[in-house]
Amino acid sequence: MSNRKILVIYTGGTIGMIMDPASKALVPFEFEHIHEQLPMLHLIEAEVTFQSLLPLIDSSDTNPDFWVRLARMVKNEYDNYDGFVILHGTDTMAYTASAMSFLLENLAKPVILTGSQLPLGVIRTDGRRNILNAIAIAAEYYINNTPLVQEVCIYFQNNLYRGNRTYKDNASRFNAFYSPNYPILAEVNTHVEYHRSNLFRPKLDEQLCFHTRMDDNVAIVKIYPGIRNEFLESVFNTKGLRAVVMETFGVGNAPTNPAFINILRQAVERDIIIVNVTQCKGGGGVEMGRYLTGKHLADAGVISGYDMTTEAAVTKVMYLLGQDVTLEEVKKYIGYPLRGELTRE
Numbered sequence: 014m015s016n017r018k019i020l021v022i023y024t025g026g027t028i029g030m031i032m033d034p035a036s037k038a039l040v041p042f043e044f045e046h047i048h049e050q051l052p053m054l055h056l057i058e059a060e061v062t063f064q065s066l067l068p069l070i071d072s073s074d075t076n077p078d079f080w081v082r083l084a085r086m087v088k089n090e091y092d093n094y095d096g097f098v099i100l101h102g103t104d105t106m107a108y109t110a111s112a113m114s115f116l117l118e119n120l121a122k123p124v125i126l127t128g129s130q131l132p133l134g135v136i137r138t139d140g141r142r143n144i145l146n147a148i149a150i151a152a153e154y155y156i157n158n159t160p161l162v163q164e165v166c167i168y169f170q171n172n173l174y175r176g177n178r179t180y181k182d183n184a185s186r187f188n189a190f191y192s193p194n195y196p197i198l199a200e201v202n203t204h205v206e207y208h209r210s211n212l213f214r215p216k217l218d219e220q221l222c223f224h225t226r227m228d229d230n231v232a233i234v235k236i237y238p239g240i241r242n243e244f245l246e247s248v249f250n251t252k253g254l255r256a257v258v259m260e261t262f263g264v265g266n267a268p269t270n271p272a273f274i275n276i277l278r279q280a281v282e283r284d285i286i287i288v289n290v291t292q293c294k295g296g297g298g299v300e301m302g303r304y305l306t307g308k309h310l311a312d313a314g315v316i317s318g319y320d321m322t323t324e325a326a327v328t329k330v331m332y333l334l335g336q337d338v339t340l341e342e343v344k345k346y347i348g349y350p351l352r353g354e355l356t357r358e
């Protein structure tokens with residue numbers, strides 16, 4: 014057994030469920046009995062410890078407080094472990110992975126989120142392989158004692174993804190996650206193949222910096238043909254609102270009617286940040302100068318989110334607004350890759 018110490022943090026979700034023999038319903042199982050569900054665990058060359066973040070939740074109940082508590086747990090144990098695996102519901106795993114990437118600045122150890130589409134306690138579960146492979150990857154170190162992975166990732170169904178580049182794109186397939194604008198970091202087949210040039214590297218000699226504040230006065234608005242200006246107005250007039258992540262068409266296009274553009278312009282004048290991300294889920298990003306429809310948005314003061322996922326954009330804005338920086342700095346950093354979450358030519 015190697016001396017790599019891995020902390021597995023269980024937060025809830027489908028993965029931690031078994032079939033109750035009496036009722037045949039799925040119920041959460043006691044994590045002290047995890048070894049019964051993972052009989053192969055002892056074969057992994059690492060010393061694995063399990064802890065739960067209580068109360069356990071369905072990931073539909075995640076929120077910025079939960080993200081800060083989870084990041085704090087990693088931070089508190091950072092020096093005691095070589096890597097971290099977080100067991101999390103799949104529904105909002107991409108939001109949590111994105112948020113964690115921003116909260117844990119200069120992370121230099123692996124933090125790998127995983128979960129499953131079927132509970133651990135059912136025969137066809139994908140959970141067993143996901144957990145075992147995530148732990149094995151978290152325990153991979155170079156000979157010079159540097160971890161192979163030094164970022165927040167999602168491991169799911171044979172693929173290791175950069176967490177803040179993914180979204181859940183399938184509700185029933187085992188292959189539930191997709192990273193439209195960034196290649197996978199590793200692939201597990203008969204061998205684990207790392208795509209090393211894709212791995213994020215923190216700044217050398219910088220200490221982990223744990224951020225504790227996120228501002229949730231951020232809304233997501235999806236533009237659709239026929240969207241009524243009254244609806245938009247009511248969102249933009251929400252008390253306390255500080256930013257809107259706006260999902261637009263194609264490379265960042267939206268209706269051109271003057272009333273619509275005016276709502277956006279007035280919001281920007283009231284210091285509400287509007288970030289433009291694309292609705293296209295398969296890839297590509299925002300280029301507001303390409304069509305006149307996008308140029309109207311840029312002229313109104315809308316900021317490009319480039320090729321960020323909605324999950325990355327909304328958690329990034331929550332994170333930036335929680336920091337002690339000026340509005341101009343927040344606007345600048347939105348379009349600047351902080352944790353590898355966007356690509357700029």
Ligand code: ASP
Binds near residue numbers: 026073129
């Ligand atoms: N609703 C569950 C959750 O996200 C689904 C899952 O774990 O896959 O917590």
